[in-house]
Amino acid sequence: xxxxxxxxxxxxxxxxxxxxxxxxxxxxxxxxxxxxxxxxxxxxxxxxxxxxxxxxxxxxxxxxxxxxxxxxxxxxxxxxxxxxxxxxxxxxxxxxxxxxxxxxxxxxxxxxxxxxxxxxxxxxxxxxxxxxxxxxxxxxxxxxxxxxxxxxxxxxxxxxxxxxxxxxxxxxxxxxxxxxxxxxxxxxxxxxxxxxxxxxxxxxxxxxxxxxxxxxxxxxxxxxxxxxxxxxxxxxxxxxxxxxxxxxxxxxxxxxxxxxxxxxxxxxxxxxxxxxxxx
Ligand code: UTP
Numbered sequence: 001x002x003x004x005x006x007x008x009x010x011x012x013x014x015x016x017x018x019x020x021x022x023x024x025x026x027x028x029x030x031x032x033x034x035x036x037x038x039x040x041x042x043x044x045x046x047x048x049x050x051x052x053x054x055x056x057x058x059x060x061x062x063x064x065x066x067x068x069x070x071x072x073x074x075x076x077x078x079x080x081x082x083x084x085x086x087x088x089x090x091x092x093x094x095x096x097x098x099x100x101x102x103x104x105x106x107x108x109x110x111x112x113x114x115x116x117x118x119x120x121x122x123x124x125x126x127x128x129x130x131x132x133x134x135x136x137x138x139x140x141x142x143x144x145x146x147x148x149x150x151x152x153x154x155x156x157x158x159x160x161x162x163x164x165x166x167x168x169x170x171x172x173x174x175x176x177x178x179x180x181x182x183x184x185x186x187x188x189x190x191x192x193x194x195x196x197x198x199x200x201x202x203x204x205x206x207x208x209x210x211x212x213x214x215x216x217x218x219x220x221x222x223x224x225x226x227x228x229x230x231x232x233x234x235x236x237x238x239x240x241x242x243x244x245x246x247x248x249x250x251x252x253x254x255x256x257x258x259x260x261x262x263x264x265x266x267x268x269x270x271x272x273x274x275x276x277x278x279x
Contacts (some may be wrong), residue, residue, distance in 0.1 A: 008111035010056035107226025128204025135249030169201035
């Protein structure tokens with residue numbers, strides 16, 4: 001069973017400056033719901049109740065969001081507007097939230113290592129909230145949890161990307177062991193143009209076995225001083241097994257302005273306008 005989900009949310013979100021100067025990127029709304037809430041709801045839909053959030057300076061609003069706001073509740077009590085708080089109330093009731101600070105921004109691998117004390121010695125999920133994944137039938141994380149129950153090893157979600165975009169991602173190569181599932185034999189973080197081992201890019205959903213923490217402790221920084229989860233996963237793949245899963249569903253890169261706008265348009269049409277609360 002996967003009981004906890006780690007949300008690395010300490011990054012600066014520089015691509016959205018000045019919006020992210022004092023507001024966490026993870027609090028940017030897709031229509032009327034912050035990115036992080038989509039991620040938490042996806043974890044809840046996957047049977048996970050423990051949300052472990054890695055934060056940094058200036059991220060207080062993340063904690064406030066997953067807490068009661070008594071003044072607001074009192075103000076709208078008994079009015080029609082109360083229905084607008086139903087979703088977030090349900091989210092808060094369905095999960096527990098714990099937080100830890102990443103003191104220095106030393107990369108995604110370092111952010112995950114920072115979460116060790118919250119996770120302990122068990123397999124766990126990782127969600128990067130700026131990758132918004134949508135599948136109304138079975139969430140992407142739920143698909144991965146089901147695979148974990150079968151294979152009991154680390155799993156990364158991958159998506160085919162155009163060749164001219166491979167330099168923006170961690171790229172894997174491996175043997176397809178069944179439909180849409182690969183056993184990884186190589187991984188390269190942001191390969192230079194023309195050198196990518198495939199067009200399968202790692203996106204922001206992972207299931208990790210706890211030995212990853214020891215591997216991360218022994219993983220040196222890259223040329224930019226960042227500890228990359230890709231390097232640790234390659235070690236894990238070479239010593240044992242890491243799977244890559246081509247998930248079913250849509251993914252929007254909300255860390256980029258283009259992806260953020262596409263997600264907003266999609267969610268407005270397909271979620272917001274369809275919901276009773278707003279009709
Ligand atoms: P990004 O590479 O998207 O970085 O991090 P960023 O700072 O959020 O955004 P830009 O590139 O400056 O616009 C991927 C994920 O890893 C987290 C980020 O919060 C994001 O969810 N992260 C990254 C950390 O938590 N700590 C780090 O040191 C680096």
